[in-house]
Amino acid sequence: MLPLSLMEIPKTYDPKQAEERHYARWEREGCFAPEINEDPNAPVYSIVIPPPNVTGSLHMGHALQHTIMDVLTRYHRMKGHRTLWLPGMDHAGISTQIMVERQLKKEGASRHDLGREKFVERVWRWKEQYGGQILKQMRREGASVDWSRERFTMDEHLSRAVREFFVRCYDEGLIYRGPGMISWCPKDQTALSDLEVDKESQAGKLYYLQYPSKGGERRVTVATTRPETMLGDTAVAVNPSDERYADLVGQTLLLPIVNREIPVVADDFVDPEFGTGAVKVTPAHDPADYAMGQRHNLPMVKVIDQNARMTAEAGAEFDGLDRYEARERVVQKFEELGLLEKVVDYEFAITKCGRCRTVIEPLVSTQWFLKQAELGRAPLELIREKHEPRFVPEAPYEKVYTDWLEKLYDWTLSRQLWWGHRIPAWYDEAGRVFVARTEEEARAKAGTDNLRQDPDVLDTWFSSALWPISTLGWPDEDSPDLKTFYPTSVLVTARDIIFLWVSRMMMTGMKFTGEKAFDDVFITGTIFDRAGQRMSKTKGNGVDPLDVFDKYGVDATRLVLASIGSTDTRWNDNQVESYRNFANKIWNAARFCLLNSEGAQVGRGFEGDSKTWALHDRWIVSRLNRTARDVGRAVEEYQFHEAVYALYHFFWDDFCDWYIELSKSEVTAPDSSPARDAARSRVLTVLEQALRLLHPFMPFITEELWQRLPGVGTDLLHSAYRQADVTPTVMLAAFPRADESLIDERAEAEMRSLIELISRVRNIRTEVMIRPNQRVDLLVETTDGQLLAFETKKQIQRLAGAENVWEKSREQWPRASAVAVLSGGRAVAVPLEGLIDFAQERARITREIEKSEKELQKLEAQLANPQFVERAPAEKVEELRQRAADIRQRTVALKQMLEALGE
C-alpha cells in the first residue's frame, strides 16, 4: 500500500460523506439479513420493531429506541449470532383515515362521496405516496434492519393472522358482540378503547341540584359536573350506611324538568363524604352509573346521541341541542325552579380523544369486545412466578405491567372506520351472526349466500398485538421464521406503550405459541426539551433528529441516545457536540496511524510472549481487553451509558493521550526498520480493535476508517460470515472477546505510576510558570535501587519536556528544586536554579503541605476511633493506615523541600 499523503485525509471528519456511502452497500450486499450467517449452530438473536404509525415521521423517541435496538443488533451480529431486526409499520386506523379525509375535503369531497371501496383504495394510494416516512429515515440512522422482511399490519398475511385471531377467540367465547359502555369520540365518530383516551385535569364547576321527593315534602341535593345528564337520570343513590338518607332508600323522587319518577337506591359505591352523599345515576351516560344501573336493574334513558347532541328523549325543549348548550339550559331551568342550591369551582378529570382531543362521550353501544382478563392470565402467572419477561429497568416497570394484568377489563375492539381490518363477521337477514375466516366459510355456516358483513373494522392495536408472531409467519405454525426467531430477544419501547404493546403482545404470543413474546423488555427514557417540557408537535418544542444528524453527524447523535438509555433526560446539544468532537478525535487518531502505516499491517506487532513486551504495549493490550470485557458486559446488561463511558475513555485517554504518544517516537522514525514497522503495526492493531468495539454505537465512522486500514480483509470477519459474498466490513468483524489472561494488573499499576510522574512534572511546570518549550532537568528518586528502564526514561523526557532524567538519592539533589511526592512515596524534582522565582515555589509547596495535612488529619481521626479499628474490616483499616503513612512521608518530604528553598 502506498503511503498516504496529508492531502488525502482531511483534518476534519465529514460525517455526511461517510454516511451516504456505507448504508447503501450494507443493504445491497445483504449484510442485515440473518441469512448472511452461515454457522448452523449460531445462537439466535431477534428483535421486532414496535411498529411505528404509517403516518408518523421520526422523532427523538424513535431515534432513541432505534439506536438501542441497532446497538443490540449490531453487537450480537458481530458476536456471530444469527441476528434479525425486523422492521415495519402499523396502519394507524384513525390517524390515517383522518389524514386522507382531510385531503378529500380540500378537493371538496368526503369519504361518503367516494364510497367505501374507492376510499380504501385511496388510502392505499396515500400510503404508497406519503406513508412510511419513518422507514426512510431509519436508513439515515444506520438502522441495520432486514428490509427483506419488512411488514405492514395490513399486509395480506398479517390480515389473515388477524382474522384467525378473531375467529379463534370468538369460537372460544373470548370475543363477543353486545351492548356495553364505551368511550365515544363525537368528532371521529367511533368507539375507542380506554387506552386511546387521555384523562386531563380541568377547572370546571360542581353543580348542586335539588330533586324533590314525590310528595314534595323533601328535597335531596345531588352534586354533578355534568348537569345536562340529569335528563337521563333514572335513580339517585346513597350509601346504605348513611343515616342521613336511611329513610329515603326505596322512596321515590320526582326528577325536575322531565318529571320522571325515580327511586332512591342504596349502593356501597357511593362515598358519603363526597358532595352531599347522594349521587344522581345516569346509566346510559356514565361508566360508573352504568355499573350501578346493572346492579339495581335501572332503566337506561339515552339523552345524548353520537354527535354529542341531545336526543328527543331529553325532551322537546332540548332535542338537538349541543351538550354544552343543554348544560346551560338545564342549569338555567333549575335556577328558575329554585332548585339550584349552589355552584362551586371544581377541578376534575375530563376524558379526551387521544387523537383529536375532543371530549369523549361515554355511551352505551353495541360493539365487539374481547375478554382480555382470560388472555392475561398466562402472562400474569409468568411475571409473578418467573419474573418474565425481564423488564429493564425492573423498577418500576415490572410492577406497572403486573398491576395492569391484574385488572384487565373487556377491550372494545370495533371501530366505526373504513380503514383497517374489517371484522370477519357476517349477518343473515334474520340478524344472526356468523364469524368466519372468509365469506365463503361464513356462507357455509349460514347456509345462505345472502349475507352482509359487519361494517366496522378492528382496533389497530388488535393487529399490533399479534406483531411478534404475525410478522414471523403465524398462523402458519411451521413457518421457519417463527420457529427460528420466536420468542424474540427483547422489545425496546417507551413506557407509555407497556399496556398497548408489551402486555398484549405477551397475551397473544402465549395464547398461540405457549411461549412469551420476548425475553426482555427495555423501556427507554423520555426526552424533554431544555426547559423540561415533554416534546410535542402541538407545542412545537420538538427537536428534529434529522436536524441533529445534519449538524453533528449520526454517529455522535447515536452516542448521546445510547447514553440516555432508560434515563429521562433534557435534550442538550452540548452533549452531541462533545461526541461530535469525539468522532473527530477518532478520525484524527486514525489519520495519524494511517499517515504512518507504511510497512505496517493490522493484526501484527504483538507477537511472542506478552511478558517480553514493552510496558506500554502490555498496558494498552490490558486496557483493550478490559474495555472489551466492560463494553460487552454493559451492552448485555443494557447499561449503555457504561459502555459509552468505557469506550470514550479508552479511546481518548488511553489510546490517544498515552499509547499513541508513547509510541510516537518509534512510529515516526524516519527510516524503515523492523522495529518501526512493528510499532506501527501495534498502533494499527489497537486502532482496528477499537473500531470494532465502537462499531455498534458508531457504525459509519468506524466503517469509513476500517475500510482504509492496511491489511483488513475477509480473515478479520467473524467465522460465521467468512463464506459470505460481501465486501469485508467491520459490521461483520468479530466483536473483540476479552482475553482475561491479557488483563495485566501489574502493567496497569506501573503505567499509573508513570502517568502520575509525568503529570506531576507537568503540574510543576505550570505552577512555577516554566515556559512550555523550556526543557528542564528531572531528578527521580531511586527507591530500593530500582532504576527506570532506558525506554521509560526516554518517554519521560518526551512527555514531561525533560532534557535529562537523573536518578539520584535525595541527598544529592540541589537545594533549590521543585518537588512532587508520588503515591508510592517516591519523589521527583525539577532543579529550579535560574528558572523561576523561589517565593512562588515556596507558596506552592506550602499549599501542598496544607492539603496533605488536612487529609492526614481526617485519616488520623478515623484511625484514632477505637470503634472503627475494632469493627471495620481489617483490610479497610490497613488500607487507611497505609494511606496515612504515605501522606506522612509526603509531608515530611515537602517540608524538607520548603526548608531547602530557604525562607
Place this chain on the structure above:
RNA sequence: AGCCGGUUAGCUCAGUCAGGCCAGAGCGCCAGUCUUACAAACUGGAUGUCGAAGGUUCAAAUCCUUCACCGGCUACCA
C-alpha cells in the same frame, strides 16, 4: 385519592439495588500553548453543606423515618 420516580458542580447526567477508593464525567469556566493526527486540539487548574431535618452504623450521596419541591402513572369521588 392511591402508587411510583426524581432532587448530586453554572448546565446535562453517572454513582444509590449489594454503605467504606479525600464525591465522578462531558460541556461550560480560569491560565497557558500551533509540542512533527487533531484549536472540534493540547497542558495544567478551580468548582458541590450530594433537596431539608432526624435516625441506624465504626462509617451514609447510598439504608430507615418525616417533610419540601418537581414529574409521571393509575382511579367508576359524582
